[in-house]
Amino acid sequence: KQLEVDIIGHDLEKTTALARNIEGKLKAIPGAVDVAVDRGRERPELEIVLDRDKIASLGLNTAMVANTIRHCIYGMVATTYREEGEEYDVFIRYKPDFRHSIVDVENISVPTMTGKMVKVKDIATIREVLYPPEIKRKNQERVVTVGANVTGRALGDVTADLKAEIAKMQIPDGIEIEYSGQVEQQSESFRDLGLFLILSIFLVYMIMASQFESLLDPFVIMFSLPFALVGVAWGLFLTGTSLSAIAFLAIIMLMGIVVKNAIVLVDYTNILRAREYDLHNAIVTAGGNRLRPVLMTAITTILGMLPLAISTGEGSEMWQPLGISVIFGLLVSTLVTLVLVPVMYSIFETRFKKAEWE
Structure with missing residues (x-):
C-alpha cells in the first residue's frame, strides 16, 4: 500500500495491541483509506513448554518429543496403498477422541532411550494461548504492518499527520516503528533527485563556461x-x-x-x-x-x-x-x-x- 507502518518487536501481544491503536488513529486522519492490519485475528493454540532438564535426564531432546506429539496428533505416513495405478498414503495417528483436549495431549506417551514410556505432562507444561494465524518477519524480527492508501491529499501530508499522532503515543520498550511502502520509496527518490539536481547544476555551469569562455x-x-x-x-x-x-x-x-x-x-x-x-x-x-x-x-x-x-x-x-x-x-x-x-x-x-x- 501507499503508506505502511511496520511495528517490529518480539512480543506478539504488545505489537498487535499497538497495531490496532495505530489503525484507529490512521482511520481518523483525512485522506487515509483502506486502512488495515496485516496480522489476522488471534486464534487459540496449545503451547507446550518442555522442561529441558527432565528431558535431558531421560536421554531425550526437544526434536524427539516434538516429533512424537506431532505424529500422534497429525499422523505419520506408515505405508502407501496402491489400487488401479493410484497411490494413497496411509496415516497412523490417535483417534479424534484422544487428541482434542489439553488432557489428551498431556497423556501422550513419549518413548525414552531406555525403552520406557513417559507422559508429556511429566516433562512439559501445556497451556492455551492466542496466536495470530501468520507471523511475518523483517530482518529476522517479528513485524506487524498497518497499511493504508491515500486519496484527496498528498502522501507526505497524511504521513506527517500520522507521525504526529504516533509521537503522542507511549511506545513499549523493545518495539520499533518504521515507515515503508511508497513513503520509503519517496525518501529514496528525494536522495536520488538531490544528486541529480547537483549534477544538473554542475553540468549547466560547465557547458556555459565553455560557451562563454x-x-x-x-x-x-x-x-x-x-x-x-x-x-x-x-x-x-x-x-x-x-x-x-x-x-x-x-x-x-x-x-x-x-x-x-x-x-x-x-x-x-x-x-x-x-x-x-x-x-x-x-x-x-x-x-x-x-x-x-x-x-x-x-x-x-x-x-x-x-x-x-x-x-x-x-x-x-x-x-x-x-x-x-x-x-x-x-x-x-x-x-x-x-x-x-x-x-x-x-x-x-x-x-x-x-x-x-x-
Missing part, C-alpha cells in the same frame, strides 16, 4: 537559481502543498528555464559590450531589448502550468505540486533575472574584470 559570466547567470528555490518554497507554503518527488522534478525543470532567460540577457549584454558600448548603456539596452523574450518565455510557461496547479479532478494531488512549483519559482526567478542579474553583471564587470586587467 569565462568562469564569471556563468556564475552571474546562475545567481538567479537560488531565488527560484525560494519561489518554490514560497508557493508550496502559501498553497499548503507538501514537497513531493513531483515538486522536486519541477525544481530540476526550473534550472533549465531560469538559466535560459538569464543567458538571453547576459549574452546580448556581451554582444553590446563587444560593439564598444559602455557598461551602463549595454546593461540598459540589453534589458530593454530582451525584456519581451524573457517575459514571453515566463508567461507562456506559467499559463501552460496553470491547469495543473488549479486542477481538482482525480489524481490532481499528484500533479498540483508540479504546476505550483514551476509557476511560483518562475515568477520569483524572472524578477531576479530582470533586476538582480544586471546588477551582478555590473559588479562582476567592474571589480573582477578591472582586477584582471590590472
